[in-house]
Amino acid sequence: xxxxxxxxxxxxxxxxxxxxxxxxxxxxxxxxxxxxxxxxxxxxxxxxxxxxxxxxxxxxxxxxxxxxxxxxxxxxxxxxxxxxxxxxxxxxxxxxxxxxxxxxxxxxxxxxxxxxxxxxxxxxxxxxxxxxxxxxxxxxxxxxxxxxxxxxxxxxxxxxxxxxxxxxxxxxxxxxxxxxxxxxxxxxxxxxxxxxxxxxxxxxxxxxxxxxxxxxxxxxxxxxxxxxxxxxxxxxxxxxxxxxxxxxxxxxxxxxxxxxxxxxxxxxxxxxxxxxxxxxxxxxxxxxxxxxxxxxxxxxxxxxxxxxxxxxxxxxxxxxxxxxxxxxxxxxxxxxxxxxxxxxxxxxxxxxxxxxxxxxxxxxxxxxxxxxxxxxxxxxxxxxxxxxxxxxxxxxxxxxxxxxxxxxxxxxxxxxxxxxxxxxxxxxxxxxxxxxxxxxxxxxxxxxxxxxxxxxxxxxxxxxxxxxxxxxxxxxxxxxxxxxxxxxxxxxxxxxxxxxxxxxxxxxxxx
Amino acid sequence: xxxxxxxxxxxxxxxxxxxxxxxxxxxxxxxxxxxxxxxxxxxxxxxxxxxxxxxxxxxxxxxxxxxxxxxxxxxxxxxxxxxxxxxxxxxxxxxxxxxxxxxxxxxxxxxxxxxxxxxxxxxxxxxxxxxxxxxxxxxxxxx
Numbered sequence: 175x176x177x178x179x180x181x182x183x184x185x186x187x188x189x190x191x192x193x194x195x196x197x198x199x200x201x202x203x204x205x206x207x208x209x210x211x212x213x214x215x216x217x218x219x220x221x222x223x224x225x226x227x228x229x230x231x232x233x234x235x236x237x238x239x240x241x242x243x244x245x246x247x248x249x250x251x252x253x254x255x256x257x258x259x260x261x262x263x264x265x266x267x268x269x270x271x272x273x274x275x276x277x278x279x280x281x282x283x284x285x286x287x288x289x290x291x292x293x294x295x296x297x298x299x300x301x302x303x304x305x306x307x308x309x310x311x312x313x314x315x316x317x318x319x320x321x322x323x324x325x326x327x328x329x330x331x332x333x334x335x336x337x338x339x340x341x342x343x344x345x346x347x348x349x350x351x352x353x354x355x356x357x358x359x360x361x362x363x364x365x366x367x368x369x370x371x372x373x374x375x376x377x378x379x380x381x382x383x384x385x386x387x388x389x390x391x392x393x394x395x396x397x398x399x400x401x402x403x404x405x406x407x408x409x410x411x412x413x414x415x416x417x418x419x420x421x422x423x424x425x426x427x428x429x430x431x432x433x434x435x436x437x438x439x440x441x442x443x444x445x446x447x448x449x450x451x452x453x454x455x456x457x458x459x460x461x462x463x464x465x466x467x468x469x470x471x472x473x474x475x476x477x478x479x480x481x482x483x484x485x486x487x488x489x490x491x492x493x494x495x496x497x498x499x500x501x502x503x504x505x506x507x508x509x510x511x512x513x514x515x516x517x518x519x520x521x522x523x524x525x526x527x528x529x530x531x532x533x534x535x536x537x538x539x540x541x542x543x544x545x546x547x548x549x550x551x552x553x554x555x556x557x558x559x560x561x562x563x564x565x566x567x568x569x570x571x572x573x574x575x576x577x578x579x580x581x582x583x584x585x586x587x588x589x590x591x592x593x594x595x596x597x598x599x600x601x602x603x604x605x606x607x608x609x610x611x612x613x614x615x616x617x618x619x620x621x622x623x624x625x626x627x628x629x630x631x632x633x634x635x636x637x638x639x640x641x642x643x644x645x646x647x648x649x650x651x652x653x654x655x656x657x658x659x660x661x662x663x664x665x666x667x668x669x670x671x672x673x674x675x676x677x678x679x680x681x682x683x684x685x
Numbered sequence: 686x687x688x689x690x691x692x693x694x695x696x697x698x699x700x701x702x703x704x705x706x707x708x709x710x711x712x713x714x715x716x717x718x719x720x721x722x723x724x725x726x727x728x729x730x731x732x733x734x735x736x737x738x739x740x741x742x743x744x745x746x747x748x749x750x751x752x753x754x755x756x757x758x759x760x761x762x763x764x765x766x767x768x769x770x771x772x773x774x775x776x777x778x779x780x781x782x783x784x785x786x787x788x789x790x791x792x793x794x795x796x797x798x799x800x801x802x803x804x805x806x807x808x809x810x811x812x813x814x815x816x817x818x819x820x821x822x823x824x825x826x827x828x
Contacts, residue, residue, distance in 0.1 A: 229819045344737035348695055351730040355702055358727065362720040365712040369720060370705055393764075396787070400760055401753050403792050570801045573787035576764070577780055577805055584771065585819050593768035601761060608746045609691050627723040631716050639717035 185536025197240040202548045205247020212261040216248035217507035221387045225582030234519045239541040249491045250294045250549050257286050266451035266487035269459045273479025289421040290484040291553035297437045297485035301492025302542045304441045312500035316525040321632035326653040328626040331503050333661035345611045353619020376591050383514045386620045389599025392579045397604040399572045429481040440486035444493020454490025455483035507614040687746040692739030699732030775824020780806035
């Protein structure tokens, strides 16, 4: 406990330099804008910015501070277009439209924004405290992990991701296997033989994760916009009066218990691998509706209905950092992107990170605290500025996003071949979206494929080829059990939940 | 229907992947399971999930018409051409044209797209190259 607090104090020493503060501010600002713009979520935003962080030659800690600030910022920003335009800026912000839009229609847009801004702060702030105390505990458990347990843990991440976050288990399994298969391309690190390179020297180094993610997420988004350009909703913010932009005190008092409960739910939803922020906001909203909606005001502009999903999804964003930092196993698209960046900087997250690079971990956590206060300041008094950003028409915005993607990838490798691979990934991403195949498992697969194989082969080397080692310790049996349950149970549970969610969303569209 | 076709293609991909995995040459250094085993497992998962998708197809995908396909193919062609031209004529010039094209096709008026193309290109150049010092493609004129 005391030890943790003193590490945190050291972290503040790292984060309170001019460079880190400036990067945190820049990240918060960019993140809020990225989150607010429809079609650009946290994972897109962070993915586009990673190549830049590299090309700028930032050291690990400042680079991580920049990108996690973008991540937190995007989680805050997602609510702005949800409330004002009824278009969620990102998936986790979807639940916020349910009560946010009716509040805005009642002329309480400013209050809804301010209140949800404060709820975001509350959720993220306490989730960061959760991260401070839970991550070191998890690290103690993780130190007991051998290669066999790690292999099982990777399977667990894919299984819960496929089980919880997707509607079709077969497609999620396909997506994960596809991503892992892509990771197999290139020279095998243990024996030095080329695999799946079809004689092309370009493939010897494998497919760069960043090329894959920028293509799959950012470029495919451009194709989606091109496809639907005739039916693009015009962002029209002119009709909405912001009104007062501070939350009234009685509203804060009334929604306070909701905020606490949603933060708790969101945080634990975030810690579960594969669940992430969308589940956090969904669980928080549904639970609050069951618990406090006595007069049936949820869905009609109840402030508590705005607070619950926002506190929930921001808390989940903090929770999702716990397994990423402590175990090195990301549970969501955005934390996968952050992990990719750490790996590229030659830092391996996991229990050893806390021992070998405490400055990175605690500097990052301190920066998250600082970033939260910056975001609160940015998101309550200055919300009007972000509303204006929403008025940039998509036909200028998306080409800009596409060109920045090219700049980023070209900046890393300077190779035309990588740019073409990125375009191919853009097309693949578009096709997979059409077929309703989730993209996050693909990304996670491309990123984790080699680590997963290494752990399997290490385990097999230890046991001299006996597959039984994968199920030899109680710890690994436990992980396998959770993985199997996590994959199968949602087949029955999640469909019901999803259907309910869809009903709620369509019902709110009708009235 | 789309799901059945998709499952079929996925199955072919899975089988192709397994076949390619069996062709991986063995090296003189080796570990108990070697470089082939994990890829083969992945190929099996790919094939099995494809069969499941084929047998239990979900809702049908909503494919766009020929016009939209032509639109998307043209955009892909432009982006690939952009990738080739970038090192030849430099960042600023090639980006003006690529961004102009995308703005236009996403529904900007002609004049707006021209202004959009030039400002996106110069904006990125100014911000990323001049301010942040990122190296962009240099053409014959150095920008």
